[in-house]
Amino acid sequence: MKDFAYAVPATLARAAALWREAPDASRFLAGGTDLLGMMKDFVIQPARVISLAAIPELRGIREEDGALVIGAMTPLGDVIASPLVRARCPALVQAAAGIKSPQLRNMATLGGDLLQRPRCWYFRRGFGLLGMKDGKSLVLDGEDRFHAILGNAGPAKFASPSSIAPALVAAGAELLVWNGEGTRRMAALDLYRTPEREEESEFSLAGGEILVAVRLPAARPASATCEVRQRKSLDWPVAAASACLDLENGRVAGARLVLGQVAPVPWLVDVTSLLAGKPLDEEGAKAAAEAALKDATPLAGNGYKVQVAEVAARRALLAAAGKAG
Amino acid sequence: MSEERGFSRRKFLQGVGAGALAAGAMPDLARGAEAPEDAPDLAGPGPVPVTLDVNGVRTTIEVEPRVTLLDALRSRLDITGAKKVCDHGACGACTVLLDGRPVYACSMLAIAAQGKKIETVESLAPGGELNAVQQAFVAHDGLQCGFCTSGFVLASEALLRQNPRPSHEEVLEALSGNLCRCGSYQGIKKASGAAPGGG
Structure with missing residues (x-):
């Protein structure tokens, strides 16, 4: 990889100051499992790397005013091991546990997962987020088996790679973001956007902003994440789904379903109207999963992902209701 | 820190x-x-x-x-x-x-x-004598070319320090971050579950 200067600031203010000195050349480093790989491949070549490892506010799992707050630099292994997280949001624990291997979970962080870059092989080979060459999409002309099947009408064909984001979106989590002067809050889904032009980002963070923590305002015990994958480890799922139910006396009062790995952003579908007023059963889960995928627009080589995503969605809904899928 | x-x-x-x-x-x-x-x-x-x-x-x-x-x-x-x-x-x-x-x-x-x-x-056999995990890899044919072995041994060592009697599923989980291109997985799984005092 290209050489760089390295800093380990102890405060958010210091980190932001270091970034402002060289805004175009700086990258924040979390666990490094994604960023260092891209630097080795010369896809990203920062002249300054600012490690976030020494900033205390970014670490730890705690309860705050009834909400669960998890620092962005908390390793995924700590998220999984936390009884607090397990009790409040099983979908989050299951999503993190799907990230194989133990080595990755010891290194990779919650925030790093949310902000990891797409796995599109054209992007990873230096052809940009939109994978264009000579004004044409390499994805459409090439190998698209793992690309988006939803939200792909524009030039962005990549799939959102985060394992954690669907669980957080389903659970109605908020993100705390340091903007250089203070902390702002946003809904987890608002972190993500679909770029229309190559110079745009897939994230809504402004330059130099730092993801500080994830905040889960309410406990979400009736939640689950299910993945369908080719390889059990050292790979991303083909499709994943997180579901979060509001149950009243065993009947569905609200149902949020979020698909991962299928669109440039985590794909939220409110399936409440399909499921409300009844206990969740196999038939309802199937109908909701089909509805979530009915507008899918698969590319030439990834039609199979529609069925795979449906299976993930159905299983997640049933698991959220405490039923085996 | x-x-x-x-x-x-x-x-x-x-x-x-x-x-x-x-x-x-x-x-x-x-x-x-x-x-x-x-x-x-x-x-x-x-x-x-x-x-x-x-x-x-x-x-x-x-x-x-x-x-x-x-x-x-x-x-x-x-x-x-x-x-x-x-x-x-x-x-x-x-x-x-x-x-x-x-x-x-x-x-x-x-x-x-x-x-x-x-x-x-290297720390597992400071005097040249293999530790229990390494001995189990030898005993169960947990290697062929040996290039992946140190990684598997350390992943197993970390597991067994936390959990001396892991279940089969726990062994698979602990080894999920290591690949063996020779395909010695059967021996590796046996070795990892067998040492030092496991079943």
Whole structure:
């Protein structure tokens, strides 16, 4: 990889100051499992790397005013091991546990997962987020088996790679973001956007902003994440789904379903109207999963992902209701 | 912890005073001494002193911040038990223990491993006598070419320290970050579940 200067600031203010000195050349480093790989491949070549490892506010799992707050630099292994997280949001624990291997979970962080870059092989080979060459999409002309099947009408064909984001979106989590002067809050889904032009980002963070923590305002015990994958480890799922139910006396009062790995952003579908007023059963889960995928627009080589995503969605809904899928 | 992790020439000077410098050429001290008190603690891009605690021995080397822990171990410290295969955190051959937890040394900067206790496979057989996990790999034919073996041994070692009698599923989970291209998985799984006192 290209050489760089390295800093380990102890405060958010210091980190932001270091970034402002060289805004175009700086990258924040979390666990490094994604960023260092891209630097080795010369896809990203920062002249300054600012490690976030020494900033205390970014670490730890705690309860705050009834909400669960998890620092962005908390390793995924700590998220999984936390009884607090397990009790409040099983979908989050299951999503993190799907990230194989133990080595990755010891290194990779919650925030790093949310902000990891797409796995599109054209992007990873230096052809940009939109994978264009000579004004044409390499994805459409090439190998698209793992690309988006939803939200792909524009030039962005990549799939959102985060394992954690669907669980957080389903659970109605908020993100705390340091903007250089203070902390702002946003809904987890608002972190993500679909770029229309190559110079745009897939994230809504402004330059130099730092993801500080994830905040889960309410406990979400009736939640689950299910993945369908080719390889059990050292790979991303083909499709994943997180579901979060509001149950009243065993009947569905609200149902949020979020698909991962299928669109440039985590794909939220409110399936409440399909499921409300009844206990969740196999038939309802199937109908909701089909509805979530009915507008899918698969590319030439990834039609199979529609069925795979449906299976993930159905299983997640049933698991959220405490039923085996 | 931030004191341990943060590197500056000021801290380096303090380190020299404390006799922490075990090896390596003297760096450009004057530049650090002239730096204003509130200057950002930027290290590099040229070589900077990095102190690593590997297998109980603290050594200071001069490396650029871009050097991974794996390259520092293999090329600078001549500790070659951790292997360089994919170099992208996708095979497990470079597995080392960091404060007792298995990590990929290829996906971590050496400068970021300061202040951590690093264990490589060499630490398991200090006198040349194999430890229980290594003996189990021999007994159960848990290897063929051997290139992935140190990674599997350390992943197993980390598991068994936490959980001396792992279930089959726990073994599979603990080994899920390591690949064997020879396909010795049956022997590896037996070895990992069998040592040191497991069933």
